[in-house]
Amino acid sequence: MGRGAGSSRALLEWRRTIAERRRQTQLPRLPLKGSIDLTYRCDNHCRHCWLWLAENAPEKHDELAAEEWSEVVDQARALGTREWAISGGEPMLRPDFAEIFEYVTAKATTYSLNTNGTLITPQIAQLLRHKGSKMIAVYGATAEVHDHLTRAPGSFDALMEGFARLKEAGAGFTVQLIPMRDNYHQWAAMEELAKSLRSGPSRAASPCCGRTSPRSSSTSPPRR
Numbered sequence: 001m002g003r004g005a006g007s008s009r010a011l012l013e014w015r016r017t018i019a020e021r022r023r024q025t026q027l028p029r030l031p032l033k034g035s036i037d038l039t040y041r042c043d044n045h046c047r048h049c050w051l052w053l054a055e056n057a058p059e060k061h062d063e064l065a066a067e068e069w070s071e072v073v074d075q076a077r078a079l080g081t082r083e084w085a086i087s088g089g090e091p092m093l094r095p096d097f098a099e100i101f102e103y104v105t106a107k108a109t110t111y112s113l114n115t116n117g118t119l120i121t122p123q124i125a126q127l128l129r130h131k132g133s134k135m136i137a138v139y140g141a142t143a144e145v146h147d148h149l150t151r152a153p154g155s156f157d158a159l160m161e162g163f164a165r166l167k168e169a170g171a172g173f174t175v176q177l178i179p180m181r182d183n184y185h186q187w188a189a190m191e192e193l194a195k196s197l198r199s200g201p202s203r204a205a206s207p208c209c210g211r212t213s214p215r216s217s218s219t220s221p222p223r224r
Helices: 002-026 058-062 066-079 097-106 122-127 143-150 155-169 184-197
Strands: 033-037 083-087 110-115 133-138 174-177 203-205
Touching: 033 066, 066 097, 083 097, 097 110, 097 122, 122 155, 133 155, 133 184, 143 155, 174 184
Parallel strands: 033 083, 083 110, 110 133, 133 174, 174 203
Antiparallel strands: none
16 A cells, blocks of 8 residues: 555656646746847947947948837836846947937846946936946057057047046946956956946956857957
């Protein structure tokens, strides 16, 4: 009798396991987080970037319009999406960036934004006060190194101006230090620069994951 009772319990447990697996497979698979690349165009031309189009590339005419992005966001929200990651390319190259950003963030509980920081106007800085993660990449502690890696003369100065506008507006941001072969000799200075940029809610983070090629010169920060 004991052997039969044990077999019955094992059979019952097996049936419960099968029933639970069926229940799990029948649960709706909600897309809680979505990622959108507003454009593949960028005003920088970073050496490590594998996905790049020039600012005025003809492909810009193939990009979704603001109304189409709104439809995408509405459909995703209806399915359960509550968080958005906004990136590119450089998303602020879009003249309708503010319109799209406002719509996306109004439909989300939180968001993240990746930008190179060179196109932050006072108006956009005010817009970015909206609570969320703003991640801004820094490739060097000096214009010489940063601009060498972005292949965009003046990008470092434009980036520093962007940081200044964010701080003036009281918009939090994350400084992303990108370790690479051509800047690792400046790593300590890059860390000091990131610390100097921190004000209020700002913080420094390193390294970051971006659109880097599998063959890029990225490496770990040098050990001290």
